[in-house]
Amino acid sequence: MRGLPLLLACAILSPAAWAAHGYALWGDLKYPAGFPNFSYVNPQAPKGGELRLVSNLRYSTFDKYNPFTIKGSPPAYLSALMFDSLLAGAADEVGSGYGLLAEDVEVPADGLSATFRLRKEARFQNGDPVLAADVKHTYDILIGPYTSPAYKTVLDDVAGLDVLDERTVRFRFKKNNRELPLTVGGLPIFSRKWGMENGKAKRFDQVVMDIPIGSGPYKIGPVKFGRDITYVRDPNYWARDLNVRKGTSNFDRITVKIYKDATARLEALKAGEFDMMRFFSAGDWARRVNGRKFNSGELVKGEFQHKLPSGFQSYFLNSRLPKLQDPRVRQALGLAMDFEYMNRTMFYNSYQRVTGLFGNTDCKSSGSPSPEELALLEPWRGKVPEAAFGPAYEPPRTDGPGHSLRDNLRQARELLRQAGWEVKDGALRNAKGEPLVLEYLDSQESGARVVTPWIRNLEKLGITLNFRPVDFALYQERLQKKQFEIISLNVQGTHTPGQEYVDLFGSKSADIEDSGNYTGIKSPAVDAILAKMTGAHTKAEFLPACRALERVIMHSHLLIPQWSASTHRIAYNAWRLQPTPSMPPYSQGEGWAIDTWWSRPQQANL
Known part of the structure; x- marks a missing residue:
């Protein structure tokens, strides 16, 4: 996460401790x-x-x-x-x-x-x-x-x-x-x-x-x-x-x-200037990863199924700002995002919606809270969202019976009204007459395409969302100093969440420059649940804590969940590279190739 080295999990030894491998x-x-070696490598490579x-x-x-x-x-x-x-x-x-x-x-x-x-x-x-x-x-x-x-x-x-x-x-x-x-x-x-x-x-x-x-x-x-x-x-x-x-x-x-931009990278791949590229754009993968070297078999496209946690790629809302402090406003913003439309028209139906912090892991919350989860939540009733005591969070949908963008926008309008925002003179305004104008900060101009449908839907509510691209150095500085309103981040998931989540959601990190607490959340309840999660001695103690944490964070509407993929999309040069027979289930994309692939014989002496 954010450049932090992979933190490896370990097990407590039996009551009489001994040195273990x-x-x-x-x-x-x-x-x-x-x-002798891990089973997914070729020891004679x-x-x-x-x-x-x-x-x-x-x-x-x-x-x-x-x-x-x-x-x-x-x-x-x-x-x-x-x-x-x-x-x-x-x-x-x-x-x-x-x-x-x-x-x-x-x-x-x-x-x-x-x-x-x-x-x-x-x-x-x-x-x-x-x-x-x-x-x-x-x-x-x-x-x-x-x-x-x-x-x-x-x-x-x-x-x-x-x-x-x-x-x-x-x-x-x-x-x-x-x-x-x-x-x-x-x-x-x-x-x-x-x-x-x-x-x-x-x-x-x-x-x-x-x-x-x-x-x-x-x-x-x-x-x-x-x-x-x-x-x-x-x-x-x-x-x-x-x-x-x-x-x-x-x-x-x-x-x-x-290379300076994504277009230059893609054209360089097609020209054979490098051997491998992992793709995060569904549009590129579906429409633009082609050409002479793909037709000849020199370059091939591979979709490799993994069992990694889905993570929580999301829009992060900076609740330090007065206009984003009311959870009803934050929820209304999320109701205006139409993932199903975007997945259908822009992403070739290649993504699944992120639904929480711990998708594709045992930590994922579901249904109503268990007695063990309720025991962690009850002391904080009235200080955490009441919805955390009900069904697990599900993002709004626009597909299927009973789901539509129109209904979502109606619900959003009512939430905004309850929060003191009404449409006047063509804009959503508070009691002081101030319009609700927000800024989405990105380090790439290409991000405008993805955020445009959301901007259009917010306009129907009278909300202005401005897209502001900046160079990466300024983007990094503003993230470090928390000088933004809305950003998009892809936080990789984990099967064993721990202290890194204190950096993401703990009160102490909210005011620390360059911390991971981008949302600005300061909650004694969250701190207490994090302490239970990081201090758990058994899995029976651990799972209720991480599930309770997910319920509180997601029902606080600090994140507007985006999307994830269950495969690594990798194009590579099959004439130069020899993959291992199968990708290990928890490999991080191109890390599999860097660690375990090798050059084909004719390349070994180049």
């Missing part, structure tokens, strides 16, 4: 101790060749190599390719982590610490051993003043880190939280020497273009600023034969090309 959040690990990718990031280029600081934009894929963590996740298993930098992990019966023992063979890319002091240094930097506040939020319940010996560290926790061993196990680890100048460490926000010293499989190679960056495989990568890395990192070079 991995960690599973709620039960047994899929892979036993001593397993040849090494060599080049994978040519394209940056799909909203910004067109990069201006720093430090992915952890607030300001600036790092190159695509840098964190994943250059930094190892204590634990590594498996793409065919939910909520698990296996020893990478750490050869084992130990959690006592009280759950108040996690001890990791580092592998003696673990090395940074400069040849130095990875030591406990480096883990301590990384932790201290990430909770310091010069990094993204998201790290401080997810590490808020970590009391500290102790160096027990040269290769052993112990994280101490403020409370028994099953997620915390997972959180610290997923932190990217970097060398104490990164950012050193004349024997003295620079302030971390001044570590900008210093080449990172990580322990991952790739280093930074040739760079053409504004055009591309190449990562080169480290032939001395310390973990190349480790079970969690066997069959991965097969390309000698991974080049990420940079």
Whole structure:
């Protein structure tokens, strides 16, 4: 989320704790101790060749190599390719982590610490051993003043880190939280020497273009600023034969090309300038991904089914602003969005509507609240939406019997009237005569096409929604400072929501610059439910808490849910690339190719 490294899930060990090869959040690990490799890789995959990718990031280029600081934009894929963590996740298993930098992990019966023992063979890319002091240094930097506040939020319940010996560290926790061993196990680890100048460490926000010293499989190679960056495989990568890395990192070079806009990227793919592109536009996929190289079979289109959570791509409404503080106004805005029309006329019926925070997971709420959910909600009756005590949230529809845009707009008009807004002189106005004018902020001019149907429907209510595209640097600054009214964000889902949701919806993060609390929600009820969710000791405690959280957030109408897809749409060069036989169910799109594909034989020596 928002550039934060994947946080790996771990499991509490039995009452008599012992060092284990991995960690599973709620039960047994899929892979036993001593397993040879993950089942979805080819352990004999040849090494060599080049994978040519394209940056799909909203910004067109990069201006720093430090992915952890607030300001600036790092190159695509840098964190994943250059930094190892204590634990590594498996793409065919939910909520698990296996020893990478750490050869084992130990959690006592009280759950108040996690001890990791580092592998003696673990090395940074400069040849130095990875030591406990480096883990301590990384932790201290990430909770310091010069990094993204998201790290401080997810590490808020970590009391500290102790160096027990040269290769052993112990994280101490403020409370028994099953997620915390997972959180610290997923932190990217970097060398104490990164950012050193004349024997003295620079302030971390001044570590900008210093080449990172990580322990991952790739280093930074040739760079053409504004055009591309190449990562080169480290032939001395310390973990190349480790079970969690066997069959991965097969390309000698991974080049990420940079183009100014989506049209240029698509035409470059058709011309064979790079090997792979993941598509997020249903229109492009249906109508424009074609041409001579597709007809010849050199380029192929693949739709790969996954079991990832649907996430909650949504319009985020900034409730810090007076005109968006009334939930009835926010609900009315949502009633004016006609997803079914958009899916039919613009998206080729390729999307499903997002219905909450936790779609396609066990955390998804349904029907009326269970007794366990009610026990969490009842103490806050009158301080959370009354609708949270009824059926689970469902977004408004315009298809099928009893559903129409006209009916939705009628309901929206009544909600606005109750909130003190009436149509006068051709515009919706409050008691002071002020019109309801809103701004939708985007970093791409192409976003106007998608938001236009919503703008037209809001006009029928007397509401003006202005589309304002800005360059990415200004867009990023305004998001960091929460200087917007409405934005669209795609928040990836998770089967194991935890501390990152405190960053999204916790009161403390509402006033922190660059936090994830874009909606501005400050609710003691939400804070209490989040505490129950992150502090759950069993799945029976965890599921009611996350379901209660979803009910409160969605019925507060802080988000207007958009859409999601159950497949990864990827076009790739079948003459240059060899995929593994099947995609693991929890793979993140092109990450599957980066991790496990390889060059076809004729390409291996290029």
